Amino acid sequence: MRRFSTFALMHPEFIAYIKRQANLTDDEIKLVCSKGVERTIPRKQLLLQQGEICRHKVFVSKGCFSTFRTKEDGVKHIIDFSAEDSWIVDPESYNHGTPTAYSIEALEESVIIQWTKNDFNDLFAQIPQIKAYSEKLVSEKLLTIRQRLYSAISSTAEEKYDEFIKTYPAVFARVPLHMVASYLGVSRETLSRIRQAQVRR
Amino acid sequence: MRRFSTFALMHPEFIAYIKRQANLTDDEIKLVCSKGVERTIPRKQLLLQQGEICRHKVFVSKGCFSTFRTKEDGVKHIIDFSAEDSWIVDPESYNHGTPTAYSIEALEESVIIQWTKNDFNDLFAQIPQIKAYSEKLVSEKLLTIRQRLYSAISSTAEEKYDEFIKTYPAVFARVPLHMVASYLGVSRETLSRIRQAQVRR
Numbered sequence: 001m002r003r004f005s006t007f008a009l010m011h012p013e014f015i016a017y018i019k020r021q022a023n024l025t026d027d028e029i030k031l032v033c034s035k036g037v038e039r040t041i042p043r044k045q046l047l048l049q050q051g052e053i054c055r056h057k058v059f060v061s062k063g064c065f066s067t068f069r070t071k072e073d074g075v076k077h078i079i080d081f082s083a084e085d086s087w088i089v090d091p092e093s094y095n096h097g098t099p100t101a102y103s104i105e106a107l108e109e110s111v112i113i114q115w116t117k118n119d120f121n122d123l124f125a126q127i128p129q130i131k132a133y134s135e136k137l138v139s140e141k142l143l144t145i146r147q148r149l150y151s152a153i154s155s156t157a158e159e160k161y162d163e164f165i166k167t168y169p170a171v172f173a174r175v176p177l178h179m180v181a182s183y184l185g186v187s188r189e190t191l192s193r194i195r196q197a198q199v200r201r
Numbered sequence: 202m203r204r205f206s207t208f209a210l211m212h213p214e215f216i217a218y219i220k221r222q223a224n225l226t227d228d229e230i231k232l233v234c235s236k237g238v239e240r241t242i243p244r245k246q247l248l249l250q251q252g253e254i255c256r257h258k259v260f261v262s263k264g265c266f267s268t269f270r271t272k273e274d275g276v277k278h279i280i281d282f283s284a285e286d287s288w289i290v291d292p293e294s295y296n297h298g299t300p301t302a303y304s305i306e307a308l309e310e311s312v313i314i315q316w317t318k319n320d321f322n323d324l325f326a327q328i329p330q331i332k333a334y335s336e337k338l339v340s341e342k343l344l345t346i347r348q349r350l351y352s353a354i355s356s357t358a359e360e361k362y363d364e365f366i367k368t369y370p371a372v373f374a375r376v377p378l379h380m381v382a383s384y385l386g387v388s389r390e391t392l393s394r395i396r397q398a399q400v401r402r
Contacts, residue, residue, distance in 0.1 A: 069351060077355040079347065092344050138339055143293050145346045146280065150270060152353040153386025154278040185354030
């Protein structure tokens, strides 16, 4: 655990983010930060592996992660990308202490801040704003996934691709095409064809 | 608003459900029930229409609803079915007071109990267990949609169909095939072909 002054110096982005988003006082921010532990995750390293139990809430301070699941046939399916200023948690595994069905991988060298479940629950009890903020995050996540589900069942491959570029321009620029195809649930060949057609226009 | 005694007589299922799920005392259940209003929704009638604001939390006491969105080309896409003992709300519209992108239709004559947002917020303030229960529902919904999204991007049409029958046997028996196709995001022709092949086996 780091002392606050060091932490604040190292994570001005997190301090600015949490202050803005959760409307916390300086003392509350100090308390949140005092429980956070920083880790650097090398590219291609797993933050969480299918079968493990998710024991932390994670904030992405720098870098980008994919959350994926490997089907019985060995094919990886990416259900989420998480870049700077987003939170990563496997809600089912974290809430129930059960093995996760998903893996989370760093797509580039990344810096995270993580909190144990115990520490985060203490923060919930001590700072009602953090609880409210966390509920807001869950409810926003629900809307995002619902929109993505609607898109998955209603859109053509080209519409899905266009929506992805529009919604996640920062992620799009950093992620190889086969991962975008996996995320959209379309084949790599289909995606290449769409891109080539768009370039020709 | 009905008197509790009448309500309890008419909705023994709801009383049993909420007692079991939210772990409420009899006084708390009375309070919850005193704010609920019963409505019968005829088959094919809309409970909520795209463009309206969702102003109620709704419990399905009897019947079945579909939540769908109509794309610009006029095609309906069903993102959810809700049968007995489930809650219906458009979270985005309800939370933010914005027009909903979805419509909700009764697939058969249905009976609901509804609460206004004000009344439900009062219940939250007065009964902490209801707040905890509601958070649990949101978090379960998140898991369900996440699973459905994974299935949408990773499964074949036949796998999606089999999963649907397994997960929602009660809904499956009551819903016409073209709605199942819409829900799964596969064409009606594909679904008919899968069913015929399964029958032949």
